Amino acid sequence: MDAESGSLAAVTRIRAALSAPGTPFTAADAPHGPRYTAGPAVLRDFLELTAGHGDRPFLALDGRWLSYRELHAAAAALAHRLLGHYGLRPGDRVAIAMRNLPQWQIAFWATQLAGLVAVPLNGWWQPAELAEALDDCAPALVVADAERAERVAPWLAARPDRPWLLTVGADRPAGPGERRERFEDLPEPAPDQRAPEVAIAPQDDATILYTSGTTGRPKGVVATQAAWCAATVAPRFFSATAALCAGRDPFTLPPQVTLLTFPFFHVAAFTTLFPLMANGGTAVLMHKWDPQRALELIAEHGVTVFSGVPATALGLLDAADQRGLELPSLNVLNTGGAAAPPELARRVARRFAGRVEARNGYGLTETCGGVIANVGPRYLEHPESIGLPSPALAVRIAGPDGGALPEGAVGELWLRGQAVFRGYWNQPEATAAAFSGDWFRTGDLARVQDGEVYVVDRLKDLVIRGGENVYCVEVEGVLHEHPAVAEAAVLGVPHPVLGEEVAAVVRLRPGAAATAEELRTHVAGRLAAFKVPARLLLTERELPRNTVGKLLKGELRAGFGGS
Structure with missing residues (x-):
């Protein structure tokens, strides 16, 4: 892996070649955003x-195959x-x-x-x-x-x-x-x-997927056949990009064996399965997440790809470290469904000495899964970025008036393209609020630098402390860099003068030791003083998450007396 292979210029050239006219990933402008010009019309x-x-195994579960x-x-x-x-x-x-x-x-x-x-x-x-x-x-x-x-x-x-x-x-x-x-x-x-x-027909409805409901009542996300067909193309484009960055021919790669930890009802499972199915790969299933069982399945099936939320990926690495396992068959560790701490990519690189490639992406139920990805050596060099968009996706960083903000400015991430859903089932008001014309308003705060997207927080997770914006994801990432930290959640809690102050809940690794003050000092050595958690709770319990690994910050906020 040389410096050139991981440069933004090299990645840009590879993406341009893959999406050039006449290739499987060509996209063109259309009335409601860019669309792929080739590929399936319906699922x-x-x-x-x-x-x-044919008889290649698609699914493996408990010694049985489909x-x-x-x-x-x-x-x-x-x-x-x-x-x-x-x-x-x-x-x-x-x-x-x-x-x-x-x-x-x-x-x-x-x-x-x-x-x-x-x-x-x-x-x-x-x-x-x-x-x-x-x-x-x-x-x-x-x-x-x-x-x-x-x-x-x-x-x-x-x-x-x-x-x-x-x-x-x-x-x-x-x-x-x-x-x-x-x-x-x-x-x-x-x-x-x-x-x-x-x-x-491509415009026919294909699915209704319900949102995870971490911020309110779940909504039924309606996606068309055309949107899902875009979702079958994007992950293959990202995989091909990663292969070419590594000097491999993406069209002659052997079928992968993936340990799939996402539940089928979650959109990230589709992002995992579509490229696997296209290449004739096998998905190894689990009844429930268990890192020790995951290690056994990786060895038993020769798993080449791990796919899960960052929390399960970290749990897998912890379990492998405790048992001193090298996981020789593994070559890709792919995370999605929740924000990955930048330390995860660095840890994968250190542990496997470059043999295992870490990948990260961004997608929502409303985009039929992953539409932006950071892959190859570029992810290791810039793990705080979610990467570059798929060919059939347009990105805007919008200001309060909806206008496009200049490069580097933080605003709301808006998306437009084939994979975007058509609306919320039986909720016309919610649908209207989610769109500005053809642009879908994600509710995420982000910036764009050299074409790459950096998500800094959810709009609702932003802490405004005395007029200063504190992005929880940034502080969580710094806490995760501390060797004693297993999990960290940062949130805002009410303050009578400042409006909000920064709080954190941290679970330490088994056998590790660190005080709240030590962790605050660690953050203070890397971030401005107003970003340092004024209140930091240590807990021995796993942090509450929904079924796909997203932190339930409402429950954590209640522990500080907030609502």
Whole structure:
């Protein structure tokens, strides 16, 4: 890895070559933002591109495998059943509520082949939360594993127009008035089963994904077939960029084996799976996150790529350090879903002496996953950046009046392009507030330098201390540089004079020792005095996060007496 390969000029040249006219990643201006000129038009087209992988394993779980051939046959057969036996019609919603099981992927792709709208639901939601989302999307079918089937049972029982329920791993037969089937009882699909002939257009709705709800009630994000097709292209573009930066041919790379820790219902799982599927790779699944089990799976399956939120990546590294494991098969550690502390990239480089490449990206439910990425040696040199946008994405740093700010200025990150969602389900006011013309207002504060994007904080996480702006992500990054710190969360709490003051909650690594004053001194040695946490709590408990690893700062704020 030489300096030139990691320079911005080199990365820019590589990106330009990959997205030149006539390449798979060419994008052109369009009325609502840049769009790819090649590639799939609808998700059915993308799935068909993977048919050539045949008997290669797609998913691995507990010693069982689902091949690409089996995925295609099962999804096509279920698509016929959705339209025929269940009587669903294009545009109807299919809610999927289960853990990361192979049947999840079969159900999702069946909905796409049938022209239906898939509604992935958070597998950790409790009955009331599930009922709220089900009331909102009004599905014609719910696909659920045994645990989720019990949780949705009260909602189903209360519905006068009770939808179908298709279960996985549930033994209870259908009761009076129930329209219920078991996945295990479905007819065995023919090996050459073909999908139903259904007209599907790029502008048709493909999914409703609910936001994580860390700042309020979850909203149903509606994305079209075209938006998701952009999402199948962007991660492949970033992977190709990383390969060329490393001097490899991106079009002859062997299929990867990825340990997937994101839940299928989260948009980051799609960003992980799409390039994997395009290349005929295998996703190794886990029932729940366990760093020790993850180490075993990496060794057992020869995992080459780890994919997860920064918290799980750090946990994996800690576990490997404790056991002195080298993880020889691993070559990429890919994080997303939450802000990665800059120290993570440096730690990966030190630990593996450059053998393992760290990658980071930025995406939202509203952008169908990753649309900006920092890959290759550039990420190591500038780990505080989220990188450069995909070819079919336009970026604006907007001031309070919506006008574009000059380079280096901090403003709200606005995005425009093919992958951007079309609106919030049944929430026209929220949709209107999220857009300024064709520009989606992300709610993130950022700046652009030499084309690269630097996210400095969430608008709602910004601490304004006596008129000075304090970006929590920056302070968290400095705290993570301290060798004793395992987790850190920075937030604003009320102050009678300053309006807000900076507070932090820190969990130390097992066996490490540091005082609150020592950590404050550490921050003071790197940042201005007004950014140093005035209040710093040490805790032995893991910091509260939602199911995809985002910090729940509202719960932490309550510990300081804030709301």
